[in-house]
């Protein structure tokens with residue numbers, strides 16, 4: 639179905655339809671509709687600039703939303719999607735976790751079982767796509783979608799095994815794991831070890847190989863690190879809601895982001911996704927072409 643949708647242009651037209659519904663008009667670059675792009679650092683330290691955590695805390699304190707769907711490492715060292723209802727919950731979720739968690743499902747639980755109506759969600763591009771689809775059938779829910787940039791995600795148990803083989807550390811117990819400039823870097827008790835992300839390809843989720851959205855194009859505001867100096871986050875403000883939330887960050891230090899670098903990563907992911915789909919589904923594709 640995915641192949642058919644991509645091949646016939648349906649996938650892009652579907653994304654455009656959702657974009658039109660939820661983002662409205664705006665300037666457009668390779669990374670989608672936007673109002674403003676900048677490199678930002680806040681006084682909070684997160685994965686990069688702590689921007690996502692700061693946006694959530696400020697937004698909750700100013701009553702933009704009363705709950706947020708975030709991912710934190712639980713007491714059993716397993717990552718989990720949770721409904722955060724106060725700033726402490728939000729802070730406990732800072733940092734990137736290289737695993738796909740049930741974010742859209744938590745959002746539905748927050749609405750249907752907890753009666754939440756004003757919710758912020760942090761999600762990867764595929765999750766924001768799914769959320770917008772769900773949002774169509776929940777017109778009375780006020781959703782603030784904060785999207786992350788994402789080149790690929792992993793099957794955690796395969797990633798853990800691969801990291802153990804390559805770097806001889808247990809991913810469950812390390813203090814910090816980050817992807818930066820094509821390297822997977824693990825820090826633990828003063829020691830840092832790393833490997834190339836391309837050496838982790840066997841742990842990448844199959845669906846990610848075909849994905850063509852790098853910057854969460856359907857979010858109200860997207861955050862990543864590509865395009866920013868170290869310690870800063872790249873922020874793409876896409877909607878009025880995203881702009882109002884961004885304006886709450888009074889303590890931010892901003893500089894210009896490298897739009898060209900973002901656009902290059904966008905087209906690299908787009909081309910890679912289409913090429914992979916052609917390669918893996920060549921039989922299906924070729925048969926149809928004959």
Ligand SMILES: Cc1cc2nc3c(=O)[nH]c(=O)nc-3n(C[C@H](O)[C@H](O)[C@H](O)COP(=O)(O)OP(=O)(O)OC[C@H]3O[C@@H](n4cnc5c(N)ncnc54)[C@H](O)[C@@H]3O)c2cc1C
Pocket residue numbers: 683684685686687688689690691692707708709710731732733734735736737738739741760761762786787788789790791792817861862863864871872
């Ligand atoms: C799997 C993955 C792949 C990424 N790939 C890239 C990339 O290729 N290039 C790039 O520029 N940026 C990438 N990012 C984004 C980058 O790692 C940072 O998340 C982003 O720069 C925000 O930094 P911050 O300091 O503002 O976030 P923080 O203030 O530290 O907050 C991080 C927020 O992200 C949420 N979160 C963490 N892990 C997940 C997850 N698995 N699913 C959903 N939400 C989550 C947390 O709940 C938290 O609210 C990726 C992130 C993830 C999770």
